[in-house]
Amino acid sequence: xxxxxxxxxxxxxxxxxxxxxxxxxxxxxxxxxxxxxxxxxxxxxxxxxxxxxxxxxxxxxxxxxxxxxxxxxxxxxxxxxxxxxxxxxxxxxxxxxxxxxxxxxxxxxxxxxxxxxxxxxxxxx
Numbered sequence: 814x815x816x817x818x819x820x821x822x823x824x825x826x827x828x829x830x831x832x833x834x835x836x837x838x839x840x841x842x843x844x845x846x847x848x849x850x851x852x853x854x855x856x857x858x859x860x861x862x863x864x865x866x867x868x869x870x871x872x873x874x875x876x877x878x879x880x881x882x883x884x885x886x887x888x889x890x891x892x893x894x895x896x897x898x899x900x901x902x903x904x905x906x907x908x909x910x911x912x913x914x915x916x917x918x919x920x921x922x923x924x925x926x927x928x929x930x931x932x933x934x935x936x937x938x
Contacts, residue, residue: 824925826932834846837902838922843927849898855894855898874935876888876890878934882931886906
């Protein structure tokens, strides 16, 4: 299983045999979401094409759900592999632009109500 901490049940937006989508434990903005590939894969380039396509379809569906739920215009898609495990951060942009957003101090997530709202707007095409 993943080296990433398993999310709290209340934060789960979507979960299947390949990946899970949840609100970030250490959120830098309201709606900061993480998509984690369950199988240990150290780099995005090592995913088979079929799995990569499925992951990216999930990333874009989640992005659209966040945009609709929060009524915002931009969600940053951030792939970070410092943990040697494939996962994406989807970070809603409010007033900050560019790298200013990453100067926000992470906050421990305590209110999980947004997960249900995003889940309601999650549509796979």
